[in-house]
Amino acid sequence: VSKASAILHADLDAFYASVEQRDEPRLRGRPVIVGGGVVLAASYEAKAHGVRTAMSERRARELCPSAIVVPPRIRQYADASKTVFEVFRRTSPVVEGLSIDEAFLDVRGMARIAGSPEDIAVGLRRDIREHVGLPITVGVARTKFLAKVASAVAKPDGLLVVPPNAELAFLHPLPIERLWGVGPATATKLHERGIATVGEVAVLAEATLISMLGRAAGRHLHALAHNRDPRRVDGARRRRSIGAQRALGRSSPKSPAALDANLVALVERLAHRLRAARRGCRTITLRLRFADFSRATRSHTLAEATAQTQTILSTSRRLLAAASPTIRRRGLTLLGLALANLDDDRAIQLALPFERDRDDALDTTLDELRDRFGAGAITRAVLLGRDPGLTVPLLPD
Numbered sequence: 572v573s574k575a576s577a578i579l580h581a582d583l584d585a586f587y588a589s590v591e592q593r594d595e596p597r598l599r600g601r602p603v604i605v606g607g608g609v610v611l612a613a614s615y616e617a618k619a620h621g622v623r624t625a626m627s628e629r630r631a632r633e634l635c636p637s638a639i640v641v642p643p644r645i646r647q648y649a650d651a652s653k654t655v656f657e658v659f660r661r662t663s664p665v666v667e668g669l670s671i672d673e674a675f676l677d678v679r680g681m682a683r684i685a686g687s688p689e690d691i692a693v694g695l696r697r698d699i700r701e702h703v704g705l706p707i708t709v710g711v712a713r714t715k716f717l718a719k720v721a722s723a724v725a726k727p728d729g730l731l732v733v734p735p736n737a738e739l740a741f742l743h744p745l746p747i748e749r750l751w752g753v754g755p756a757t758a759t760k761l762h763e764r765g766i767a768t769v770g771e772v773a774v775l776a777e778a779t780l781i782s783m784l785g786r787a788a789g790r791h792l793h794a795l796a797h798n799r800d801p802r803r804v805d806g807a808r809r810r811r812s813i814g815a816q817r818a819l820g821r822s823s824p825k826s827p828a829a830l831d832a833n834l835v836a837l838v839e840r841l842a843h844r845l846r847a848a849r850r851g852c853r854t855i856t857l858r859l860r861f862a863d864f865s866r867a868t869r870s871h872t873l874a875e876a877t878a879q880t881q882t883i884l885s886t887s888r889r890l891l892a893a894a895s896p897t898i899r900r901r902g903l904t905l906l907g908l909a910l911a912n913l914d915d916d917r918a919i920q921l922a923l924p925f926e927r928d929r930d931d932a933l934d935t936t937l938d939e940l941r942d943r944f945g946a947g948a949i950t951r952a953v954l955l956g957r958d959p960g961l962t963v964p965l966l967p968d
């Protein structure tokens with residue numbers, strides 16, 4: 572861990588709602604809700620009335636009757652995200668994307684060419700405003716955890732630098748909910764014991780926290796309350812392949828529909844991981860294990876790298892279809908998928924036509940929605956055999 576505060580956490584403010592306000596002047600300064608059924612994003616004017624992401628639209632309208640509700644425009648958000656990440660990559664060679672609208676940037680050793688971390692953060696905020704037209708908040712600290720806390724505290728449209736000698740003075744007065752990993756359940760347990768601030772967590776022995784919260788959560792909170800976070804900004808996760816597999820059990824032959832459902836689940840998961848890492852793949856390999864323990868692989872290499880679920884799925888389905896006589900004969904007990912020949916996202920962009928395929932924007936937004944609402948929240952239309960579109964469940968009030 573560096574001795575200087577040189578990790579930036581950059582996070583767009585109320586991302587979807589800010590894009591709407593950017594593109595439609597009549598929405599500026601007004602409470603704006605992006606959604607339909609549920610709130611996908613709320614402008615700060617709407618948040619001031621208590622409107623929150625994932626709330627039902629009905630509840631949001633009760634809280635803020637003057638809110639203007641607009642439908643999501645997926646492609647615009649995906650385009651804005653691409654440009655924002657281009658600015659991130661121009662700002663620092665080490666960028667670790669966390670989601671569609673936030674990233675860590677490591678700016679150690681850049682003082683001579685770009686100034687202090689604070690100078691770099693000021694410039695980054697100005698560049699995003701100029702090139703993308705959106706407000707972004709940046710937290711700067713020595714650890715990733717603290718940089719993320721700093722940006723959350725500085726929102727909206729802010730900049731907060733936590734110098735190394737002021738870390739605990741900054742951290743300890745904050746409510747425990749600011750600690751990464753403290754959800755409602757953990758917060759309730761701590762509040763029941765009269766613990767409300769990070770400082771009150773910090774005075775407890777690790778063993779005490781473990782007895783309250785369990786081993787993993789106790790150790791985690793103890794470390795964070797003392798600002799111990801050794802994680803590096805991982806901008807160079809250069810993995811050669813990613814893979815996953817599903818055991819199918821040894822009993823009874825599987826129907827083609829059941830095999831396809833397993834394949835879809837694998838593709839969904841890996842394509843999401845690929846995009847989260849901002850990579851693309853060219854080679855898709857199906858791994859099969861049969862009831863007699865023999866194995867086979869089938870693979871196909873695409874002309875261009877892709878991170879699109881639909882492209883990976885259709886290739887995987889062709890590979891599975893080609894193997895189906897063997898599967899029928901020997902019985903399949905394990906289905907695996909590996910994505911290899913990984914490229915970075917920039918290479919993919921060059922290969923794309925000017926007008927990006929709508930599947931690409933759809934994937935990005937589905938990932939974002941799943942990250943926010945949980946993996947089960949959004950069902951890809953292909954699973955339902957319906958027309959492409961978003962299926963967003965109604966959440967309880």
Ligand SMILES: [Mg+2]
Pocket residue numbers: 582583584585586672673
């Ligand atoms: Mg954000």
